[in-house]
Amino acid sequence: MKPLLLAMPGNEHMADALEAALEMDRCPVTVRRFPDGESYIRIAGDVAGREAVLICSLDRPDEKLVPLFLLAGAARENGAHRVGLVAPYLAYMRQDRRFNAGEATSAKHVARWIGTQFDWLVTVDPHLHRIKNLVELYGIPSCVVPAAGVIAEWISRNVPKPLLVGPDEESAQWVADVAGRMGAPSVVLTKTRRGDRDVSVSVPQVERWKDYTPVLVDDIVSTARTMIETVRAVRECGLADPVCVAVHGIFATEALEELSAAGAAQVVSTDTVVHSTNLISLGRPLAAAIGGMVEAERGT
Ligand code: R5P
Numbered sequence: 001m002k003p004l005l006l007a008m009p010g011n012e013h014m015a016d017a018l019e020a021a022l023e024m025d026r027c028p029v030t031v032r033r034f035p036d037g038e039s040y041i042r043i044a045g046d047v048a049g050r051e052a053v054l055i056c057s058l059d060r061p062d063e064k065l066v067p068l069f070l071l072a073g074a075a076r077e078n079g080a081h082r083v084g085l086v087a088p089y090l091a092y093m094r095q096d097r098r099f100n101a102g103e104a105t106s107a108k109h110v111a112r113w114i115g116t117q118f119d120w121l122v123t124v125d126p127h128l129h130r131i132k133n134l135v136e137l138y139g140i141p142s143c144v145v146p147a148a149g150v151i152a153e154w155i156s157r158n159v160p161k162p163l164l165v166g167p168d169e170e171s172a173q174w175v176a177d178v179a180g181r182m183g184a185p186s187v188v189l190t191k192t193r194r195g196d197r198d199v200s201v202s203v204p205q206v207e208r209w210k211d212y213t214p215v216l217v218d219d220i221v222s223t224a225r226t227m228i229e230t231v232r233a234v235r236e237c238g239l240a241d242p243v244c245v246a247v248h249g250i251f252a253t254e255a256l257e258e259l260s261a262a263g264a265a266q267v268v269s270t271d272t273v274v275h276s277t278n279l280i281s282l283g284r285p286l287a288a289a290i291g292g293m294v295e296a297e298r299g300t
Contacts, residue, residue, distance in 0.1 A: 085117075164179040
């Protein structure tokens with residue numbers, strides 16, 4: 001029997017792309033709130049004996065996790081053979097250690113909750129920094145889809161003479177991958193973060209790249225303070241107004257407006273988080289990863 005795709009509300013665009021690319025049936029779900037704030041979940045189809053593939057990007061995760069867990073529970077109690085999670089954006093990856101006494105290592109707790117509800121996980125470029133791989137954290141089979149390929153394609157088609165710029169050492173992995181695929185030069189800055197919205201960056205020697213177009217690439221844009229300070233820094237060095245590319249464009253509150261006001265020539269993101277800046281689609285590589293995960297679990 002073909003696997004079933006079940007999209008949490010807000011993930012319909014990605015479900016449409018995946019349905020078009022995969023040999024899977026779509027199964028409607030109802031997710032709504034009772035007046036008291038609790039969640040009501042119903043699967044409007046027959047999941048018995050089938051593999052259920054739940055799609056839920058986990059930006060703004062606190063409001064999504066409980067309904068998602070209930071949907072996974074509904075799939076199991078109605079007889080699903082296996083339940084997989086496609087989370088194009090995986091939340092709670094940055095608090096991957098206790099920075100101050102008394103804090104929760106949120107990455108580990110959330111991973112444990114998700115790992116007990118699902119049989120496998122597919123995601124795009126999770127923020128792996130101090131923890132090096134997802135299996136170590138989640139304890140279930142997982143597949144990481146890199147966004148570098150589709151980002152490199154977009155830059156090649158849209159930006160003349162690009163210079164890839166990483167705002168901090170954590171971005172170096174994405175910047176090196178994108179630059180390598182295009183044969184473009186790259187530089188990585190040094191970032192100091194003193195608080196959620198208090199960030200500074202320092203730029204290495206960039207004079208020789210003055211006739212290039214800087215393309216800032218980071219995995220997550222949340223408050224955009226990292227991107228804003230990087231835009232300012234490269235412009236102060238005499239480089240052109242940069243293009244900003246986010247793998248996961250969270251864009252908290254006024255982040256996009258502030259980034260544009262700081263001098264970004266264009267702001268672009270992939271579609272792992274639905275946003276007006278989505279110009280780069282991960283549908284194709286995600287579909288390939290899901291297909292591979294389903295086949296692997298079938299033991300073929
Ligand atoms: C952190 O290391 C990440 O790679 C991003 O640089 C960071 O999450 C961006 O956050 P914000 O947009 O709030 O500066």
